[in-house]
Amino acid sequence: MPGPRKLPTREELRTWREFVETTQALSTLLAARLYSDTGLSPGDYAVLLALSEATDNRLRSSELAAHIGWERSRLSHHLGRMQRRQLIRREECATDNRGADVVLEPTGSEAFHAATVPHLRAVRELFIDALTADQLAAAGDIAAALQAHLRGPRPTE
Amino acid sequence: MPGPRKLPTREELRTWREFVETTQALSTLLAARLYSDTGLSPGDYAVLLALSEATDNRLRSSELAAHIGWERSRLSHHLGRMQRRQLIRREECATDNRGADVVLEPTGSEAFHAATVPHLRAVRELFIDALTADQLAAAGDIAAALQAHLRGPRPTE
Numbered sequence: 001m002p003g004p005r006k007l008p009t010r011e012e013l014r015t016w017r018e019f020v021e022t023t024q025a026l027s028t029l030l031a032a033r034l035y036s037d038t039g040l041s042p043g044d045y046a047v048l049l050a051l052s053e054a055t056d057n058r059l060r061s062s063e064l065a066a067h068i069g070w071e072r073s074r075l076s077h078h079l080g081r082m083q084r085r086q087l088i089r090r091e092e093c094a095t096d097n098r099g100a101d102v103v104l105e106p107t108g109s110e111a112f113h114a115a116t117v118p119h120l121r122a123v124r125e126l127f128i129d130a131l132t133a134d135q136l137a138a139a140g141d142i143a144a145a146l147q148a149h150l151r152g153p154r155p156t157e
Numbered sequence: 158m159p160g161p162r163k164l165p166t167r168e169e170l171r172t173w174r175e176f177v178e179t180t181q182a183l184s185t186l187l188a189a190r191l192y193s194d195t196g197l198s199p200g201d202y203a204v205l206l207a208l209s210e211a212t213d214n215r216l217r218s219s220e221l222a223a224h225i226g227w228e229r230s231r232l233s234h235h236l237g238r239m240q241r242r243q244l245i246r247r248e249e250c251a252t253d254n255r256g257a258d259v260v261l262e263p264t265g266s267e268a269f270h271a272a273t274v275p276h277l278r279a280v281r282e283l284f285i286d287a288l289t290a291d292q293l294a295a296a297g298d299i300a301a302a303l304q305a306h307l308r309g310p311r312p313t314e
């Protein structure tokens with residue numbers, strides 16, 4: 001078993017760097033495609049997707065922040081811009097500190113639905129089509145293993 | 158063969174979403190670890206890494222932008238902040254439009270070297286240790302397949 005201070009081997013690091021650089025390049029390319037196809041940023045799309053899937057198309061801003069993995073301050077600035085574009089609205093709740101309700105607006109719902117087909121087509125072209133069926137299954141396994149590791153208790157070493 | 162308008166299946170999309178959400182969560186967690194361990198952001202680290210590996214520890218800003226996958230305007234703002242912290246310096250070149258030379262400063266070199274061990278330890282703990290040897294090999298294969306697809310000619314459909 002590795003000791004607590006053991007560093008990755010050169011080969012492990014090479015794999016890590018290729019993995020992280022490739023997934024970042026893929027995200028950048030998908031973001032550019034999304035924006036040129038639909039005028040939405042990846043942040044816009046993530047917010048609209050989360051609200052589209054939420055009960056009554058509304059979420060507390062704290063829940064939304066947790067859902068899309070953003071700091072609340074970053075989300076708050078972003079929601080201000082989306083509100084000015086009438087994609088969402090915020091309804092203040094005085095009763096607790098979980099933040100305002102964020103509600104999908106009709107303009108936001110339309111923008112999300114119009115973006116879905118071009119975005120999914122880009123996902124297919126840039127990700128699904130790049131991989132064999134075995135590689136796609138392995139990508140799912142890797143995601144599940146990473147997620148279990150990130151969420152689980154730190155291993156004792 | 159799929160037609161040009163075919164969308165991903167529900168299962169393919171589920172894999173895609175788990176993959177992209179997990180790799181983003183991993184990046185966020187690594188960025189937080191890097192910052193709390195070393196005071197460097199992932200952008201700082203990427204710039205310092207690229208300059209550390211460059212001949213004479215210097216790169217044209219256009220080459221640096223291409224290397225780390227950023228827009229030149231974003232990089233320019235970031236380099237301004239790094240210059241004020243004396244991590245890098247810029248030397249203007251009047252002769253062409255490939256941008257200033259960006260040069261690693263001694264403070265930047267020290268910061269990079271001090272960050273390397275904690276950062277690599279975090280990569281091992283959060284990524285390498287999460288995966289079996291087969292999964293790690295598959296992650297390398299997936300990255301290579303995605304990269305070849307992103308770089309290669311668009312398939313004719």
